[in-house]
Amino acid sequence: MIDPARPPAAPLVAVLDIGKTNAKLVVADPATGEELWQETRPNRPLAGAPYLAIDAAAIEAFLLGALSNAPERERIGTIVPVAHGACGALVDEAGLVLPVMDYEDPVLEEVADEYRAERDAFAVTGSPFLPLGLNLGRQIHFLERRFPAAFARARHLMMWPQYLSWRLTDVAAGEVTSLGCHTDLWEPATGRFSPLALRRGWDRLVPPLKAAGDVVGRIAPGIAAATGLHPQTAVLAGIHDSNASFLRHRLARPKDEPFVVISSGTWAVLLASGVPVSGLSEDRDCLVNVDALGAPTPTARFMGGREFAAIAGEAPAPAGPGDLDRVLAAGAVAWPSFVAAGGPFPGRQGFVENGEGLDAAGRSALAALYIALMADTSLDLLGARGTVVIEGPFADNALIGPLLAGLHPGRSVALSRDRAGTVGGALALASGGRAPEPRLRAVEPISDPRLTALRSRWRTGPRVAVG
Template sequence: MKKKVTAVFDIGKTNKKFFLFDEEFQEVYREYVRFDPIEDEDGHPTENLEKLQNWLKDLFHQILEAKEFDVKAINFSSYGASFVHLDENGEALTPLYNYTKPIEKSLIDSFYKKYGPEIGFTRQTGSSREGMLNSGMQLYWLKHTKPEIFKKIKYSLHLPQYLSYIFTGIPLSEYTSIGCHTALWDYYKKDYHQWVYQEDIHKILPPIVSTETSINMNYNGKRIKIGVGIHDSSAALLPYVRSLSEPFILVSTGTWSIALNPFSSSELTTNDVTKNCINYMRINGKQVKASRLFLGNEYKIQVKKLAEMYGVPQDYHKTVKFNEDAYYEINKEFEHLFKWESISNEVPLVATKLPYDTFEDAYHHLMIELVKLQVKSIEMVKKGDIITKLYIDGGFSDNDIYIKLLSHYLRNMELSTTDASLGSALGAAISISDTQLNSKFLKKNYSLKKHVPLIIK
């Protein structure tokens, strides 16, 4: 008897992944691929849309033919801040412009002069000034620098919805993609921002549907439920939202450490936006207050320097465990010693000067400083809300010192770690499922582990 499965394409900038999940949301199949980027008309690297589309279709057809699986549904998770612009025949008019592509400062300045001031605009849209990373800015840029192409656009689809469109031919928009730092949405009005209407951008944005929408289609002779796609960060948050009854904050760690509060009851303040707070969006259109910290990137820079300074192997830091005596000694007369390279320095330092003889002590000092920044980031999104649950996933969830320090500094919160390596793909599968999740879901699927705060003398 064939195993009933939900298929998910999880499209990252580097890895393109395909998963099959059974009815218990256990992974039963996976496939990874990478494509070399191509260049847009300005020589900037971009996604190879044609290769991606061919891979999606070919692989899905193979799975439909497989004797062991019965595919009941398919959905799509992908990075945000990316549009595919379609003409009246449904063909892509432009390359998929990379969100790292620079835009002329004068054009962005003219936008804020017209629709600012900047702080107020950021508070309204939950989107700080990020150039092409604000995908709405891409539409403004196209209209004002490539008007002949803009005139030919029938629909502009966010990348997750384009992946769905490949299979359904139905152009749609959904909340999580609209709400991810696009500068398109007005969180006060709960509608597109006024600038979208003034620039006639709304005419090329397809109808908005719930992220939980699915389309029942006859695909290659088989009845399949096809989802409308979901933004990857919102997808990663969904299993927590669906399975937990109490409010929580999730810190997703990696190159960026992003603290997410899906229960925020307050709009962004001027102080929030000056401290790099933005909004993401839940599948129901509600805001998710998010604080970003370039923690993993800074960590990588500093441990490389420490390894060279103390003459140890580059990956030696992975072996260092929390030492209570080292923590106690460092904290006696604590001062900031590290000059950050990719995080703004609140304490002005000319250079990093360390008084320690061992790598272990220097590393403990580094972790204390980084975790204190992390605590500020968490408190920024928590402000004004009574939340006692804290979940950590990603790269730092198995860093012994990070976890022990965080549980110590945030003793009023119950800290748990999860192994959410499938996070966004699993979220995409759950978003189109009718299955009710309970508190046991995280333990079973995410290796949930609770941590007790340290008792430090």
């Protein structure tokens, strides 16, 4: 029997991990870092919306159902929302005033030129001009221009993690890791809203700012009744997903130690510590994120999960060193880019050269080689130093880490042995930075002279399909 006046003993943490492709609930033990239970569903677009939109109601229903299904749910003491960037919700007291826009809607290109004329310079925001709606400011501009009556009803603009915390607690909050994630709304260097946000009055829609690890409130009574959670369950403000992966490594290392985290999933996001934010290449998808401690953080990105699938297929076969050897012997090369959503080679059409004879495992090896080459390029664009830590699905790939180490002799690469860096970052927030240290495994580089030659050729070779 739950005693509503007393918090749960030995509390667990529930992580609401909302990626671009999947929504997931993970229940974990903050003392050990162990993931005890999880439930996942694929995200689908909202049917009948006036533009491509995220089905927020379906995601909420899934999360509440998963919380209800979680074993020992009465022991959950803290909920941490974690979610992808370039996503915001416009709400009034009753809920959404407009559907939550999906940043991949091509309709956003219709306002590209007029929005470009209004946005601030890269030097101000550290936010490059990105395709579609990857700048959240372009989405807000579009919604305000096309749906002025509905937009005028909005009381708050919430980033995606804070929308979830609001739905659980009825308490509105803003937070900098999502505000500072290529939105065009934030100045990382000064820690304040951008001139664009001030000119358009969008800053007034953002609720009071909280730190990612701040408790915004306890779950609402209706949530407790619907899920069986303890009424004293606390909900944190929440955090941008790649920043969650980065946070636990920053907390585990000396303050001045340089390192890089590659957070992988639908996107590969490289966040670098210990290097300056000046000199980043705006036209090659480099930007300035803001980490959970408020520090400007040099970042590079490419849509790695999507590109890997474009080369290897949606159900890729396992690949090992023998498959890679056949790829190199055939002279097979994947040239960028396979997704028109930023990355270090924007505007280029990807294609495969000499890949006709590759079997499924060979295509997987070719895809791993491509991802390693893209990450290698991005690391150089950042001027990154120190150990490179790979998080997420790419850490489970047998070739990506060793290839990344082999492409640059002397580079230290480590693989996270934890299934999701986002969960580790969430546990760090829930524990005031005292979560278990990341479990890392150093990789042995693949040393092959053919890689050195390929690295040089790949950076200077063809960038468009032939014929």
